[in-house]
Amino acid sequence: MKVIMILIVLAIAVVVGLYYVGGVSTLDPAQQATEFYNSLQTGMSWEQVVAMKAPKKFFLPNPDAMGGRTQPQEYNEQVIREAIQNDTVPGGFMFDYMFTGDHAWTLNFDSQGRLTGTEPILTTKQLFEGKAFQQ
Numbered sequence: 001m002k003v004i005m006i007l008i009v010l011a012i013a014v015v016v017g018l019y020y021v022g023g024v025s026t027l028d029p030a031q032q033a034t035e036f037y038n039s040l041q042t043g044m045s046w047e048q049v050v051a052m053k054a055p056k057k058f059f060l061p062n063p064d065a066m067g068g069r070t071q072p073q074e075y076n077e078q079v080i081r082e083a084i085q086n087d088t089v090p091g092g093f094m095f096d097y098m099f100t101g102d103h104a105w106t107l108n109f110d111s112q113g114r115l116t117g118t119e120p121i122l123t124t125k126q127l128f129e130g131k132a133f134q135q
Contacts, residue, residue: 033103037118046080046095046113055095055107069094084113092116101125 036053057072058080065071073079075095083089090111098104104121122131 029099030103033097033099036097036099037103037105040107040115040118042115042117044115046084046093046109046115049095049107049115050077053097055097057096059094059096060089061091061094072096080113084111087111096121098123 039052040049055075058075059069059072061068062070080093083093092108092110094109095107096104097107098121101123102125104123106119106121108116108119110116
């Protein structure tokens with residue numbers, strides 16, 4: 001029985017140590033989101049935005065599709081770069097960034113890869129809080 005208790009205490013000590021020493025205790029997605037959003041400036045290149053934080057997916061505008069955009073595509077720097085160079089994204093493209101239930105944005109880029117603006121994303125948390133129908 002003593003051995004089990006010692007192992008449990010040891011396991012707790014390891015988890016607490018990893019939490020503080022491993023840098024997890026300073027992880028604050030809301031703060032990261034605010035810093036990221038405040039660093040954005042209209043006219044920034046997509047490369048500058050990606051240097052701050054790479055997106056997981058990107059989208060192309062499609063007025064005929066539900067939501068006004070294509071299905072998400074896996075982010076691939078080479079694909080974006082070639083699309084801009086070959087002028088195959090005349091309507092631009094979009095990156096979605098979701099940090100928390102309160103911190104989520106779509107970043108809109110023009111055909112040259114310059115940031116044109118941001119739009120908040122309605123998250124599931126906001127939907128359940130009734131914010132989807134507020135003006």
